[in-house]
Amino acid sequence: MIKRFSYKPLNVAVDIDAMRIGYPCINRTLDCSANKTFRLKSYSEERLVETVDNNLRCLKEILAFNVDHDIYFFRITSDLVPFASHEINTFNWQNHFSGAFQELGDFIDERDMRVAMHPDQFIVLNSIHEHVYERSLAELRYHAEMLDLMHVDATAKIQIHVGGVYDDKEASMERFAGRYNELDDQIKKRLVVENDDVSYTIEDCIQIHEMTGIPVVFDYLHHHVKRSDGSLNEILRRVDATWSDYDGLPIYDYSSQEPGERAGKHAEHIDRHDFTDFLEKTKEHAFDVMLEIKDKEKSAIDAIEAARQKDLL
DNA sequence: CAGTGTCAAGGTGGA
DNA sequence: TCCACCTTGACACTG
Numbered sequence: 001m002i003k004r005f006s007y008k009p010l011n012v013a014v015d016i017d018a019m020r021i022g023y024p025c026i027n028r029t030l031d032c033s034a035n036k037t038f039r040l041k042s043y044s045e046e047r048l049v050e051t052v053d054n055n056l057r058c059l060k061e062i063l064a065f066n067v068d069h070d071i072y073f074f075r076i077t078s079d080l081v082p083f084a085s086h087e088i089n090t091f092n093w094q095n096h097f098s099g100a101f102q103e104l105g106d107f108i109d110e111r112d113m114r115v116a117m118h119p120d121q122f123i124v125l126n127s128i129h130e131h132v133y134e135r136s137l138a139e140l141r142y143h144a145e146m147l148d149l150m151h152v153d154a155t156a157k158i159q160i161h162v163g164g165v166y167d168d169k170e171a172s173m174e175r176f177a178g179r180y181n182e183l184d185d186q187i188k189k190r191l192v193v194e195n196d197d198v199s200y201t202i203e204d205c206i207q208i209h210e211m212t213g214i215p216v217v218f219d220y221l222h223h224h225v226k227r228s229d230g231s232l233n234e235i236l237r238r239v240d241a242t243w244s245d246y247d248g249l250p251i252y253d254y255s256s257q258e259p260g261e262r263a264g265k266h267a268e269h270i271d272r273h274d275f276t277d278f279l280e281k282t283k284e285h286a287f288d289v290m291l292e293i294k295d296k297e298k299s300a301i302d303a304i305e306a307a308r309q310k311d312l313l
Numbered sequence: 314c315a316g317t318g319t320c321a322a323g324g325t326g327g328a
Numbered sequence: 329t330c331c332a333c334c335t336t337g338a339c340a341c342t343g
Contacts, residue, residue: 026337039339040321079337086321121334122322135322164324198325198334266335294336320339328331 022073032058085138105150126163126176155248177211270299
C-alpha cells in the first residue's frame, strides 16, 4: 500500500497514511440538520440569523460525529447560509458569524479533516446568459468567502461542472476557460471542475485543465455513464497530474449504481464489493474519495470498514 | 397534525 | 414548444 500525504497550511507534508473517505452535506443519524432554510417569502433578518445559528451548530455536531467515526472528509452544504448571494440579503453575515466560522475551521484544521463544497446546478460559469453568469459568480463568491472565514487552506475545494453546451461544445469550453481565467484568486484557488453524466467527459475536463490549470475532480459513476476512451488508470494518471501540492490530494467522487434504475442513478446504500473493487483498481493513485450515496454516513462507515477488512485503507 | 405541492436560481432531451 | 428530470430535503400551506 502506498503512503498517502496531506498538506498542512504550513506547507509541510504530513504523513497520514490513509486516504480520507467522506460523504456529502447531510447526516441522517443525527437529529440535527445544517441545511435548514426557509422560503424567500418568509425572509427576515431575524429568520436568517436564527437559521444560520442552527446550521452552524449542526455542522459542528456533524463534524464531531464524523471524527468519532473516522470520517475525515465532508462536503459542506451550500444551504448553510440561506439566500447568501440573493439580493434580498443585505445582512453582513460574514461579519456576524465570523467567530463561529473560525471556530469550525479550527476544529477542521486541528483534526486534519478536509472539507469541500459543491454548488448546485444553477451555477453555470459558461452560461450564454449574462445574468446567469453574474448570479453564478455571486454564488461562487459566497462559497469562497465562507471557506475563507473558516481559514481552511486551499485544499478545501469548490467543485462545479463545466456547464451548458448550447449546441457548440468547443465554444462553450472556451467560454468556461476565458471566464475561469478572469476570476480573482479568492475563487480561483478553490475552484475545481468535475465530469458530468450528460455533456462533459473527463477528457473534456482535462482539456479545460490544459487551457486554465484548473484541477479536475474525477466522478466514477458519471464516467461509467458517459465514458471517454482510454484505460481507467491512464485517465486517472492524467487527472492526478492536474493537482498540485497546494491543492492537496485529488478528489474522486464515487457512487454505486442503483440496481435496476436509470444509468447514473445513485444507490440507496453502498455496494461494498463494488467499492473495494474500485479501490483495488485505483490502488496506484493517492486521493480522497467522496461517497455520493443516499444513506450518507451509513455508507461511509460501511465503506471504511470494508476497505479496512481488505487492507485497502 | 398529517399529507403534499412547491421552492431563487439552469440545461438537456424526449414528447 | 413544453415539461419531466436531475437530486433532495424540507418548508409551509391545505384539509
